[in-house]
Amino acid sequence: MTTTLATTTKLATATKSRDLFLVANTVDELGGVTAWAHQMARLFQGNGHRVHVIGVHEAELKLVLPDDLGYPVTSLYREHPQTPRPARGLGRLNVVARRRESARVAAKRRTVDRLSELFRAARPGAVAIVTQVWPMEWIREADTAGLRIIGMSHESYAYTRACHRYRAVRRSYPSVDRWLALTQEDADDWIADGMHNVGAMPNALAHLPAVPSPRDRRVVCSIGRLADQKGVDMLVDTWALVAPQRPDWTLRIYGAGADEADLRRQCTRLGLDGSVEWRGRTSDVPGVLAESSLFVQSSRGEGFPLALMEAMASAVPCAAFDCAPGVREIVRHGEDGLLAPAGDIEALADRLLRLTGNPRLRDAMGERARMNVQRFSEARVLSRWEQLFELLER
Structure with a gap:
């Protein structure tokens, strides 16, 4: 609901x-x-x-x-x-x-x-x-x-x-x-x-879910077009650094686009097929977020991303590239999410490792995110x- x-x-x-x-x-x-x-x-x-x-x-x-x-x-x-x-x-x-x-x-x-x-x-x-x-x-x-x-x-x-x-x-x-x-x-x-x-x-911000995500599943999700601007290729490279240290976590990628075939091949080449799920388009973003504990955004460029706001409204903390003023306007680094320098794959992997490895940090940032995003x-x-x-x- x-x-x-x-x-x-x-x-x-x-x-x-x-x-x-x-x-x-x-x-x-x-x-x-x-x-x-x-x-x-x-x-x-x-x-x-x-x-x-x-x-x-x-x-x-x-x-x-x-x-x-x-x-x-x-x-x-x-x-x-x-x-x-x-x-x-x-x-x-x-x-x-x-x-x-x-x-x-x-x-x-x-x-x-x-x-x-x-x-x-x-x-x-x-x-x-x-x-x-x-x-x-x-x-x-x-x-x-x-x-x-x-x-x-x-x-x-x-x-x-x-x-x-x-x-x-x-x-x-x-x-x-x-x-x-x-x-x-x-x-x-x-x-x-x-x-x-x-x-x-x-x-x-369009929706505030009545019930926030419980953050009790070891799932990281990404939602966006499978196109160059959204940087999903960089996300796959990032996950290749995270997955060996978090074998019990799954990355779910939601979206469609012209780059899908190339991205799937990249995933296979890096040996990630067992920890990455390609979920296609979704019309139930709140439902997707309710089943996630983290949200990741790896874009090369953004404006004022709705997906970040929706994740925060669901009390799902975000890790994202600081690729635009709109991203750092929404996510307050260290308070309600973690940002990495734009295009820095190792830094984004570090943010995901910190959040996946620390449930207290996830919960604290998630709750603050849900509160803070309501200013929009x-x-x-x-x-x-x-x-x-x-x-x-x-």
């Missing part, structure tokens, strides 16, 4: 009902940003706003969603749209490339027109929350007259700075009404980089959103 924090803490009251658009890469992709978008859509709608969730395209690896969400959901494309390609070559190849690019441009124009129609139908004072960087390619061409635009990043400044999205942020976000990072540390980095419309907004309750975060909406209307 789970109970939402909103039921135990009075939610903020909206001073004005608004039309809110949440615009993301997809509306149905398996991943934390999609889960966050639908969590916030439910919160906003429950607080009296009219919500519409919009994605650029439909996802291939899908998140399990209820049949009736209670608010409209729109995917602008059935599949991932084509990317621009300059015409190269001579003769027939050049003609084919030009026709393909012409078709892409026409399809984008139709999509932008459809987006503009949705925006024009909104009541005065509407807000578009662009939850990821890529959709701004369509937002910038759409008719947004009368809308306030809030741009967001669900990854750290450092992670964005190191990839192609940095150029897109610098191109698209100086002109929006507010550019939100997930932590004040990330916001300060953006401000130091020359952005002047920056604020910070953490993710909200839905009620508190929703109140900050309402304050932001009011501020942008002044």
Whole structure:
């Protein structure tokens, strides 16, 4: 049984009902940003706003969603749209490339027109929350007259700075009404980089299980996509250092993704098949955590990871790479969890060995984690959103 924090803490009251658009890469992709978008859509709608969730395209690896969400959901494309390609070559190849690019441009124009129609139908004072960087390619061409635009990043400044999205942020976000990072540390980095419309907004903790994990099973769990960013390959290498000293413990890896086959081969090569269980996707995160005594996160980059908060809410202490400000904002090292320097496999193995070998430490950190993480309750975060909406209307 789970109970939402909103039921135990009075939610903020909206001073004005608004039309809110949440615009993301997809509306149905398996991943934390999609889960966050639908969590916030439910919160906003429950607080009296009219919500519409919009994605650029439909996802291939899908998140399990209820049949009736209670608010409209729109995917602008059935599949991932084509990317621009300059015409190269001579003769027939050049003609084919030009026709393909012409078709892409026409399809984008139709999509932008459809987006503009949705925006024009909104009541005065509407807000578009662009939850990821890529959709701004369509937002910038759409008719947004009368809308306030809030741009967001669900990854750290450092992670964005190191990839192609940095150029897109610098191109698209100086002109929006507010550019939100997930932590004040990330916001300060953006401000130091020359952005002047920056604020910070953490993710909200969705659920507080009625009964915390008893931490009585010798199980370490990981939950996340099996993709490079999540660093599951580094987790397997870490477990190769832990398993010989903790032969009675099991690592359960929950998730799906393109890297699964390679990761399973790595596990076999390291002789870990007897202590690692590949559990696939799960729609019962509280149930998974109830059967775990530790949570481990080995990501190369993060924003404000929901999985860490969910583990802490279940009183499951966490060991994680300190790969982003959001991680150290959630986990207070030495108090309610243990952090290791980003990418330091030996240090992460040390943290797991300390927690697996000391039940008193696990229990103390687990109980403190459950208490401390409630500072990110839905009620508190929703109140900050309402304050932001009011501020942008002044």
